[in-house]
Amino acid sequence: MTFCLAMKVKEGLVALADTRITSGTESITGKKVSIHQCEGHSLFLMTSGLRSARDKALTYFNEDLEENQGKYDKLYKAVNVFASHLRQVAAEDKAVLEANGYQFNLMSIMGGQLSKDTEHKLYLIYPQGNWVEVTDSTPYYAIGESSYGKPLIDRALHYDTSLEIAMKLGYLAFEATRSSATDVDFPIDVVLYLKNSFNMIEIRYEREDLAKVTDWWKRRVRETVELCPSDWAKNALDKLAKNATHRQLSEQGSEIRV
Numbered sequence: 001m002t003f004c005l006a007m008k009v010k011e012g013l014v015a016l017a018d019t020r021i022t023s024g025t026e027s028i029t030g031k032k033v034s035i036h037q038c039e040g041h042s043l044f045l046m047t048s049g050l051r052s053a054r055d056k057a058l059t060y061f062n063e064d065l066e067e068n069q070g071k072y073d074k075l076y077k078a079v080n081v082f083a084s085h086l087r088q089v090a091a092e093d094k095a096v097l098e099a100n101g102y103q104f105n106l107m108s109i110m111g112g113q114l115s116k117d118t119e120h121k122l123y124l125i126y127p128q129g130n131w132v133e134v135t136d137s138t139p140y141y142a143i144g145e146s147s148y149g150k151p152l153i154d155r156a157l158h159y160d161t162s163l164e165i166a167m168k169l170g171y172l173a174f175e176a177t178r179s180s181a182t183d184v185d186f187p188i189d190v191v192l193y194l195k196n197s198f199n200m201i202e203i204r205y206e207r208e209d210l211a212k213v214t215d216w217w218k219r220r221v222r223e224t225v226e227l228c229p230s231d232w233a234k235n236a237l238d239k240l241a242k243n244a245t246h247r248q249l250s251e252q253g254s255e256i257r258v
Contacts, residue, residue, distance in 0.1 A: 001183045002032055002048035002144030005153070005170050006109045008122040008134050011163045013111045015191040016170040017046050022183045033189050034058065035200050036065055042198045043078060043112030044191045048144035049105040049127070050097070053089055057106065060085035073116040075123070076133075082110065083129035090127070107143040113198060120195050142173075145181045149173025163192065175214055 001022070006015040017032040033046040045061070047054045061082045065072075072078045086106065094104040108125040122134040124141040134141060136159040142150065153173050157166065167190065177184050186207040193200045 001181060003142075003146070003149070003174055003177045003181075003184045004032055004046040004048050004109060004144050005140065005142045005146070005149065005173055006044075006046065006111050006122055007140040007153075007157060007161075007166045007170060008111065008120060008159075009139060009157075009161045009163060009166050010159055010195070012195045012197075013044075013120050013122065013191070013193040014163060014166040014170055015044055015046060015109070015111060016174055017189050018174065018178070018184045019187050019189060020183060020185040021051060027183070027185075029187065031189060033191055033202070035191060035202055036062070037112075037198070037200055038069055040115035040198060041072070041078075041112070042193065042200050043075060043110060043114070044193075044200060045082065045108060045110050046143070047106055047108045049107055050102060053093065053097070053104060053106045056093070057082065057085050057089045060088065073114050075110065075112055075114050075117055075121040078112075078114065079110050079123045079125060079131055082108065083125055083131060086125065086127070087129040090129075109141050109143060112193065112200070113196070115198075120193060145177050145184055148177040148180045152176060163194070167192075171210065171213065172217060175217060 003018045004016070006013065015033060019029045019031060021028050021030040032048070033044055035044050037043065045058070047058070064081055064085065072081065086108070090104055097104055104127055106127050109123065110125060111120065111122040113120040122141065123131050124134070124143070125131045139159045140153055140157055142153070149172070153169055157169055161169070170190070171188075174184075174188060178186070187204050190203045190205065191200055192203070
């Protein structure tokens with residue numbers, strides 16, 4: 001499985017992807033996010049799903065970008081190009097793959113800003129090649145194993161969230177996933193983009209790089225649970241104790257009568 005998360009906030013974009021690739025009983029490290037940028041355009045692409053489909057679609061897309069560099073002036077046009085290559089791969093390979101028990105299940109996220117985009121953009125691309133753009137009310141997309149980190153992101157991420165806080169939320173969502181899903185793990189690749197800069201950076205973090213943050217989060221979760229208002233729980237436990245005492249007294253009375 002994969003963990004890929006991309007967030008659009010007012011200041012820019014944050015994307016995070018794990019690197020574990022599982023095949024049968026073997027696990028290897030491989031990139032799931034790629035950056036493509038030149039003067040006047042900057043974008044990233046991350047994927048989750050069948051690796052062979054991903055590699056083939058990405059190869060076609062890279063070749064198209066090399067041949068038509070600068071032609072795409074808005075991000076949705078680059079999204080359409082990748083979607084067309086995704087459909088091409090499906091036409092070439094889907095029937096054979098499914099006949100052998102493999103799903104053509106490639107989900108993708110593309111984010112960035114091209115020369116005529118008024119702001120940075122973020123799109124989710126389905127295996128069929130259709131796509132949707134992120135909204136300010138729910139400013140993120142997650143693909144792969146997204147259920148464990150989703151509650152945290154839904155509660156804490158807003159369009160006005162700073163890039164720094166978005167990075168923290170992204171890592172904590174990954175940590176929640178990593179601790180519960182055996183096929184998601186370090187290293188993680190983080191992509192950062194500042195609005196209107198047309199320049200992205202990518203940073204890889206190993207487990208030891210973020211061990212301090214992980215330990216802090218574990219302690220804070222335990223402390224927060226202990227500080228959670230507990231009147232409702234104490235009332236329930238008091239009732240439980242009273243019921244247990246009443247039952248014990250009843251049983252003792254029955255023994256005396258015997």
